[in-house]
Amino acid sequence: MASSFYVDSTCIDCGTCYWVSPDTYKRDDGASAVYNDPLDSESFKSAYRALLSCPTSSIGVNDSKKLDTPPADLFPNLIEENVFHTGFHSEKSFGAASYMIQREEGNILIDSPRMLNLLKRKIHELGGLKFQYLTHRDDIADSDLYHEEFGSKRIIHKGDKIERTDHYELFIEGDAEYKLAEDLIIIPVPGHTEGHSVLLYKNKYLFTGDHLCWSTRLNQLYAFKNHCWFNFEEQIKSMEKLLDYNFEWVLPGHGSPIKLSQEKMKEELQKCIEWMKE
Numbered sequence: 001m002a003s004s005f006y007v008d009s010t011c012i013d014c015g016t017c018y019w020v021s022p023d024t025y026k027r028d029d030g031a032s033a034v035y036n037d038p039l040d041s042e043s044f045k046s047a048y049r050a051l052l053s054c055p056t057s058s059i060g061v062n063d064s065k066k067l068d069t070p071p072a073d074l075f076p077n078l079i080e081e082n083v084f085h086t087g088f089h090s091e092k093s094f095g096a097a098s099y100m101i102q103r104e105e106g107n108i109l110i111d112s113p114r115m116l117n118l119l120k121r122k123i124h125e126l127g128g129l130k131f132q133y134l135t136h137r138d139d140i141a142d143s144d145l146y147h148e149e150f151g152s153k154r155i156i157h158k159g160d161k162i163e164r165t166d167h168y169e170l171f172i173e174g175d176a177e178y179k180l181a182e183d184l185i186i187i188p189v190p191g192h193t194e195g196h197s198v199l200l201y202k203n204k205y206l207f208t209g210d211h212l213c214w215s216t217r218l219n220q221l222y223a224f225k226n227h228c229w230f231n232f233e234e235q236i237k238s239m240e241k242l243l244d245y246n247f248e249w250v251l252p253g254h255g256s257p258i259k260l261s262q263e264k265m266k267e268e269l270q271k272c273i274e275w276m277k278e
């Protein structure tokens with residue numbers, strides 16, 4: 001029997017569908033493949049979220065099955081409390097994930113998804129955007145279009161001020177943390193790029209871009225040694241700096257968000273630093 005979903009040859013192996021819907025997709029010979037047909041409605045929705053997140057529209061659905069939830073209701077998808085995964089990853093950022101925090105003082109978009117009308121409408125319903133925080137220059141995708149739509153202030157570290165970002169409204173400078181609000185701290189973490197930073201929310205959620213992620217293969221916190229564009233030694237120092245902070249969630253650009261206790265997270269971070277030094 002044909003599966004409900006399929007992946008075509010345009011897959012760029014960005015890894016998004018593997019973590020958005022691990023029950024349906026897996027890596028096979030350098031590309032995604034459907035290995036399980038989703039049987040219940042929850043796994044069908046999750047497989048469909050992967051379809052909507054795929055940056056290259058490489059996932060299709062056979063028309064024999066219909067989704068009973070409109071695609072517009074699948075994203076932004078609540079992760080916990082007021083933190084959402086926006087879906088609709090962009091090929092411009094090699095499929096990096098974007099997130100949104102809904103706050104009374106104004107919402108924040110973290111890195112940029114594709115600009116699509118259905119996501120734009122949902123963000124308006126959730127209260128619009130006050131800020132766009134960009135972890136680094138690689139993941140800015142459609143940030144200018146979001147700025148035009150919502151008038152949101154774009155924030156990035158000055159080390160990543162390049163032609164595509166030099167018109168942003170706010171540049172963080174130097175190594176010191178920057179408090180965007182009492183519960184929102186931007187921490188410069190040079191390494192992957194010169195101006196990479198991470199965002200800590202409520203001492204609980206750490207949005208890490210390409211600085212730090214969770215490897216399901218190694219079952220550990222992980223940094224991209226082979227995709228470090230600035231200086232890996234600096235990235236190790238930046239990782240050590242994070243030991244001074246408390247958080248339970250790592251929400252990366254690539255790979256699955258991970259939640260651990262604060263103690264376990266610190267332990268894992270220490271292990272990651274030792275692994276980086278090997």
Ligand code: SF4
Nearest residue numbers: 011012014015017054
């Ligand atoms: S999300 Fe799309 S491009 Fe990325 S691995 Fe899956 S099928 Fe390939």
